[in-house]
């Protein structure tokens with residue numbers, strides 16, 4: 419579901435609101451319609467690469483200036499020199515001139531020692547890299563991506579996960595990128611051990627329904643981990659890459675999903691500098707305290723993004739159901755607003771190791787719309803629905819504290835303010851849904867079981883080929 423277009427400059431930026439006692443700040447996220455190089459297997463010249471980067475930066479400059487004009491800010495016009503790194507020089511100046519923090523994703527190369535057995539033949543490591551410039555134009559953070567996606571063969575993995583944080587007067591920040599979000603490090607460590615308030619997340623995220631659409635999963639991570647989360651996707655609809663947002667722990671504040679136009683989009687929203695981390699959810703408490711809800715319906719198997727779920731069909735406009743797989747039992751109570759029309763919904767459970775395009779152990783409870791009325795299509799991607807829900811309450815006997823609550827409505831829309839999580843682990847509606855429902859899901863991760871399980875990687879040759887065409891051979895050096 420994720421892929422990486424290296425060396426584009428997807429940007430995300432934020433700045434201090436001058437109006438309050440700094441317990442809030444304004445965040446801005448730009449979904450950039452990236453101008454890509456044409457596909458080639460031979461390296462392009464530095465001049466050519468730079469010219470393309472500058473075309474992208476011209477667009478980003480417009481977005482930054484537009485963001486800065488929408489919030490009172492101080493302007494400063496002093497110039498800083500960066501020598502050999504013109505892209506960073508431009509980013510630094512944009513940050514300083516607009517009194518704004520700027521976050522960007524670029525490539526980084528680092529010479530290595532031939533005595534290092536892992537040093538590549540060309541004598542350098544290349545990293546997928548995020549950089550942060552503060553509002554003085556100073557480089558305050560640099561992060562090398564840890565969890566490379568399958569197509570990122572041009573990049574190296576740092577020897578140890580990099581835990582990168584920086585402090586500001588409006589809270590502490592951590593940074594990671596794209597596929598990292600599915601793993602323990604650095605994301606969970608940043609929140610649990612370093613107690614950051616806000617995560618910065620540049621990404622090139624390919625949407626995969628029903629559970630891994632960008633806005634859906636990134637907002638769920640913010641809620642599950644109780645942090646602010648600023649996600650800046652690139653805008654590339656032909657690769658299903660769209661979906662950026664500004665997410666607070668309690669709900670999304672702004673989000674953008676657009677498969678129809680080729681335009682970039684700037685989002686702005688206020689966030690609390692120090693969102694409360696103190697709410698502790700016991701994700702199994704409610705579900706393990708109740709008896710299985712009546713069902714009587716025949717169970718069936720269905721495939722969700724290569725994983726075999728156990729499902730039951732929801733038979734009426736209202737009901738109570740339980741479905742189990744291995745150690746996980748999922749309970750659902752619901753009432754639909756409308757009659758079923760010609761739509762089928764199912765409740766599913768999955769407890770197992772996912773092995774395609776990445777290896778990660780999941781426990782998932784999901785209510786989802788089946789693509790058609792044929793039960794064999796339950797779990798297939800579907801983007802529209804016509805059934806609203808009056809109420810829902812979903813819970814499961816999770817063996818983890820890392821559960822990400824997702825509610826996705828028709829046409830990939832979020833439902834801010836329409837649902838909540840209780841401390842005993844129920845994901846429940848606060849009001850009837852504003853649109854028809856695609857899915858209501860508790861997406862659990864058991865990080866410690868990623869390695870322990872013995873299933874083999876199921877990566878197909880076809881999947882590899884599809885991902886490879888997005889590689890762009892442009893790399894810049896950072897003089898760090």
Ligand SMILES: *[C@@H]1O[C@H](CO)[C@@H](O)[C@H](O)[C@H]1NC(C)=O
Pocket residue numbers: 531532533
């Ligand atoms: C490369 O490794 C050699 C042997 O370990 C060491 O003496 C030298 O200082 C290293 N050079 C750099 C640039 O790290």
Ligand SMILES: *[C@@H]1O[C@H](CO)[C@@H](O)[C@H](O)[C@H]1NC(C)=O
Pocket residue numbers: 583584585590
């Ligand atoms: C940020 O501040 C916290 C406590 O105020 C401190 O423990 C931490 O080391 C600081 N982090 C950085 C990167 O300066």
Ligand SMILES: *[C@@H]1O[C@H](CO)[C@@H](O)[C@H](O)[C@H]1NC(C)=O
Pocket residue numbers: 700701702703704706707
């Ligand atoms: C969560 O709730 C379950 C069931 O009530 C209980 O057995 C378990 O100890 C609780 N876990 C924590 C971490 O409090």
Ligand SMILES: *[C@@H]1O[C@H](CO)[C@@H](O)[C@H](O)[C@H]1NC(C)=O
Pocket residue numbers: 736737738751
């Ligand atoms: C579902 O269970 C709740 C109580 O847990 C009950 O009030 C309700 O009537 C049940 N709904 C159906 C359709 O059985």
